[in-house]
Amino acid sequence: EAGVVQSPRYKIIEKKQPVAFWCNPISGHNTLYWYLQNLGQGPELLIRYENEEAVDDSQLPKDRFSAERLKGVDSTLKIQPAELGDSAVYLCASSPRRGSEQYFGPGTRLTVT
Amino acid sequence: GIQVEQSPPDLILQEGANSTLRCNFSDSVNNLQWFHQNPWGQLINLFYIPSGTKQNGRLSATTVATERYSLLYISSSQTTDSGVYFCAVSYNFNKFYFGSGTKLNVKP
Numbered sequence: 001e002a003g004v005v006q007s008p009r010y011k012i013i014e015k016k017q018p019v020a021f022w023c024n025p026i027s028g029h030n031t032l033y034w035y036l037q038n039l040g041q042g043p044e045l046l047i048r049y050e051n052e053e054a055v056d057d058s059q060l061p062k063d064r065f066s067a068e069r070l071k072g073v074d075s076t077l078k079i080q081p082a083e084l085g086d087s088a089v090y091l092c093a094s095s096p097r098r099g100s101e102q103y104f105g106p107g108t109r110l111t112v113t
Numbered sequence: 114g115i116q117v118e119q120s121p122p123d124l125i126l127q128e129g130a131n132s133t134l135r136c137n138f139s140d141s142v143n144n145l146q147w148f149h150q151n152p153w154g155q156l157i158n159l160f161y162i163p164s165g166t167k168q169n170g171r172l173s174a175t176t177v178a179t180e181r182y183s184l185l186y187i188s189s190s191q192t193t194d195s196g197v198y199f200c201a202v203s204y205n206f207n208k209f210y211f212g213s214g215t216k217l218n219v220k221p
Binding site: 033040041042043044045048056074085089091093098099100102103104107109 | 115118143144146148153154155156157158161199201203205206207208209212213214
C-alpha cells in the first residue's frame with residue numbers, strides 16, 4: 001500500500017512569491033490534515049478535511065494561506081504571498097476516518113529568502 | 114486546547130541501554146499516538162494506544178488515560194532509534210495536539 005505522497009520535497013522562494021504544496025493521501029482515507037512544523041517543535045494543525053469539507057481551519061492564516069481538497073482525494077495548500085516566517089516543514093497526513101490513526105507524508109521543507 | 118508535555122526533552126543513551134519516555138496531557142483524551150521522527154524528518158507511526166499496553170519488538174507503550182499519561186519504553190536501544198519521539202493526543206475524535214518531543218541520541 002502506497003503511503004502519503006507529498007511534493008515538492010524542498011522549495012526555496014523569495015519573499016512575496018506564491019508557493020503551492022500538493023498531497024495525495026492513502027487510498028480510501030477520508031480525513032486529511034495539513035500541519036506546520038517549526039524547527040525543534042511538534043507539528044501544529046493548519047487545517048483538517050473530512051472528505052472535501054474543511055472542518056477545522058481555525059489555525060490557518062486565511063489572509064495568505066488557502067487550501068482545497070477537490071473530490072475528497074488530493075489536496076493543495078497555497079501561500080500567497082510568502083513571508084520569511086513561513087519557512088518551515090509542511091506535513092500532510094491522512095486517516096481512514098475522523099480521529100483514527102494518522103499516517104504522515106515526508107513533508108515539504110520551505111525556505112523563504 | 115489540550116496541553117501535552119513530554120519528558121525528558123533530550124536523552125543520550127549508550128547502545129544497548131533501556132529508556133522510558135513520558136507523555137503527560139492536561140485533559141481527557143480518547144486517542145493517543147506515538148511517533149518517531151527520523152533524521153530525515155519522516156514521522157513514523159509507532160503505536161496507536163488510547164489505553165492499555167502494546168508491544169512491538171523492542172518497543173512497548175502504556176497509556177493510563179484516567180491518570181493522563183502515556184509511557185514509551187525502548188529496550189536494548191540501537192543507533193537507528195535516534196531521532197525525535199512525539200506523542201499526539203485528541204479528544205472526541207477531533208484535532209490532534211502534539212508535544213514538543215523527546216530528542217534521543219543513541220551512541221555506538
